[in-house]
Amino acid sequence: MIETVLALAAMLYLALQIEDKVAIPVPLSLIALAFLLNHLFPEITRFTPDPQWFAALVLTLLPILLISDALELSVAELRAHAWSLFYLAVVAVVLSVVAGLWLRDFLFGEYHLGVAATVLLFAMVLATDPVSVVSIFSRFEIPHRLKILAEGESLFNDATALIVFVYIGLHLLQGGELTLGYVTEISLVVGLGSVVLGLVFGLIGLGLLKTTENRIAEMMVLLMTGYAAFDLAEHFYALLNLLGGHSHLHLSGILACIVATVTVHHWMGREVREEDRQIEAQQALIERPGASRGLVDTTLNALRITLEERTRHLRNKEDIQLLGLVGNTILFVAMAELIELELLARYWHEILVMFVATTVIRALMMAKFAWLTRQTRRMTDVNLRWWGVLTFAGIKGGLSIVMLSMIPREFPFLDLFKAVVIGVVLLSTFLYSLILLALIARNAALFRQELAAERRDSM
Numbered sequence: 427m428i429e430t431v432l433a434l435a436a437m438l439y440l441a442l443q444i445e446d447k448v449a450i451p452v453p454l455s456l457i458a459l460a461f462l463l464n465h466l467f468p469e470i471t472r473f474t475p476d477p478q479w480f481a482a483l484v485l486t487l488l489p490i491l492l493i494s495d496a497l498e499l500s501v502a503e504l505r506a507h508a509w510s511l512f513y514l515a516v517v518a519v520v521l522s523v524v525a526g527l528w529l530r531d532f533l534f535g536e537y538h539l540g541v542a543a544t545v546l547l548f549a550m551v552l553a554t555d556p557v558s559v560v561s562i563f564s565r566f567e568i569p570h571r572l573k574i575l576a577e578g579e580s581l582f583n584d585a586t587a588l589i590v591f592v593y594i595g596l597h598l599l600q601g602g603e604l605t606l607g608y609v610t611e612i613s614l615v616v617g618l619g620s621v622v623l624g625l626v627f628g629l630i631g632l633g634l635l636k637t638t639e640n641r642i643a644e645m646m647v648l649l650m651t652g653y654a655a656f657d658l659a660e661h662f663y664a665l666l667n668l669l670g671g672h673s674h675l676h677l678s679g680i681l682a683c684i685v686a687t688v689t690v691h692h693w694m695g696r697e698v699r700e701e702d703r704q705i706e707a708q709q710a711l712i713e714r715p716g717a718s719r720g721l722v723d724t725t726l727n728a729l730r731i732t733l734e735e736r737t738r739h740l741r742n743k744e745d746i747q748l749l750g751l752v753g754n755t756i757l758f759v760a761m762a763e764l765i766e767l768e769l770l771a772r773y774w775h776e777i778l779v780m781f782v783a784t785t786v787i788r789a790l791m792m793a794k795f796a797w798l799t800r801q802t803r804r805m806t807d808v809n810l811r812w813w814g815v816l817t818f819a820g821i822k823g824g825l826s827i828v829m830l831s832m833i834p835r836e837f838p839f840l841d842l843f844k845a846v847v848i849g850v851v852l853l854s855t856f857l858y859s860l861i862l863l864a865l866i867a868r869n870a871a872l873f874r875q876e877l878a879a880e881r882r883d884s885m
Contacts, residue, residue: 429470433463438755449565453558453821454859456755457852460762468763481831483760484824485660487753489683493652494750495556495581496687497743503574504688509804510575510795514816515582518791523548523590525787533779537839542598547843549591550830551784551850555823556580557754558859566866568815569876571806576819584825585681589616591829599837620659620681627655627682628689635690645742648690649749655679655686694742757824764827765852769845776842777849784850785817792816811869818862822851 441455463470504511526548530539539547559580563573593612598604631651635644658665659682663675770777795816796808808816826847833840866873 429467433467433470434752434755434759437463437759438751441755445561445565449863451558451561451565451859451863452751453555453561453754453758454856456758457762457855460758461765463759464762478831480760480764481828484757484828487757488680488825488828489653489656490649490746490753491557491750491757492581492656492680492683493648493687494747495560495577496652496684497691497746498560498577499574499581499684499688499691501688501692504578507571507574507578507806509802510799510806511578511582513795513798513805514575514579516586518788518795519549519552519583519586519590521794522552522784522787522791525790526783529783533783534776537842539839540598542595543837543839545598546591546595546829546833547780547846548784549587549595550826550843550847551780551822552583553587553822553825553829554580554583554819555821555825555855556584557750557823558821558855559819562859562862562866566870566873567877568866568873569812570880572812572815572873572876575806575808575812576816579816580819580821581684582681585620585678585684588680588825588829589678592832596832599834615675616677617681619662620678621685623659623662623677624655624682624685625689627651627658627686630654631686631690632693635693641742645745648687648742648746651690652683652687656683658682761824761827761851765848766845769841770849773842773845773849776846777853780846781850781853784820788820789817811865811872814865815862818858818865820854821858821862822854826851 437456437459438452440459441452444450444455445452523545526533527541527544530544556577559576563577589612593616594604594609597608602608628651631647634647634650638644638647656679659677660679662677792808792813796810796813799805799808830844830847833843837843
């Protein structure tokens with residue numbers, strides 16, 4: 427076990443060094459290092475003996491990854507870009523699944539996939555990885571609005587993909603009927619229920635934050651808030667049954683966790699902004715001509731306290747992001763164990779077909795979004811440069827494999843789905859990331875100009 431911790435620390439160190447020296451995003455290096463470590467020292471990285479263990483590990487790590495990424499969002503930004511994010515994270519996912527149903531015979535005609543199987547397959551390969559997107563964007567100066575669109579979509583997209591997978595794909599696979607009433611009911615109950623539950627836990631987290639000024643305690647509150655919202659949402663049926671109901675309903679843990687974290691972060695952001703105003707006011711008092719010695723001493727003491735509080739809030743965010751990096755390292759090492767090269771080789775054609783199909787579908791969805799943004803003032807205008815970035819920000823991640831583990835073992839296309847999903851995850855992680863890096867680097871000067879214009883407009 428000591429060797430495992432040492433290996434994880436060494437991997438993360440190397441990945442961070444590679445990112446600093448040659449600008450290769452951490453997730454790419456982690457995947458390559460994880461495969462290398464698993465090949466050379468398989469006994470050190472024995473995290474997950476089977477996909478079910480991997481799913482349990484991902485569900486354990488997923489909240490910390492969501493919390494880390496949700497700390498990049500604010501209520502004001504979500505409100506300003508609500509319509510854009512709704513299209514990207516909800517409408518585009520649903521339309522992509524519909525496109526998959528329309529193309530299923532063309533793409534996989536020899537397998538004669540049914541509606542349920544097609545929905546399951548496309549839901550899995552549409553779920554994106556916010557960690558990779560955040561890691562790449564952190565290396566460049568890009569327009570803040572573009573950053574919000576890409577990172578926000580990658581977060582909320584996961585919730586939509588999982589809801590489609592569970593409540594439509596698995597529902598149909600188990601013999602359920604798909605009606606307009608059922609879809610409307612699930613959308614309202616699961617969507618609104620998850621948001622309300624997240625808000626409740628966010629408010630509880632705010633109450634706990636106000637009871638302490640200890641930095642570590644504040645970080646624990648952030649973790650408890652996100653994890654509790656995620657866990658209760660995923661096991662909501664247990665609460666209903668405890669209250670006398672007989673239900674199998676569970677809400678979206680992803681959505682509840684994001685909402686709870688954003689709620690707490692909103693309050694922390696207000697505190698930081700208020701502390702910034704206090705610092706400016708205190709500096710003005712010190713610099714005022716003729717200020718007395720006593721006033722200067724009092725103001726300096728108040729300034730020191732304010733700076734300490736501001737630093738505490740910002741360090742908590744950095745610590746959570748560090749935990750997210752560690753969690754992502756563990757996740758990639760565990761993922762490397764599940765790769766069966768023989769299976770990938772057997773279905774290489776199907777993997778390439780799905781990768782190309784999902785890339786084209788995503789490009790068309792982003793093109794439709796770019797067109798829509800020019801028809802209304804409620805959406806942020808998207809130009810050709812932004813369209814390219816948004817298209818290749820659709821990097822897949824571990825949630826796709828979690829969904830894979832939820833499919834019954836007797837499912838006849840399980841090997842095919844396993845190969846296609848893992849293959850698309852790997853291809854998108856490497857190819858999308860490299861293309862995204864090239865696009866941003868090529869347009870770096872224009873992106874800096876757009877960012878400068880945003881800053882001027884906000885002043």
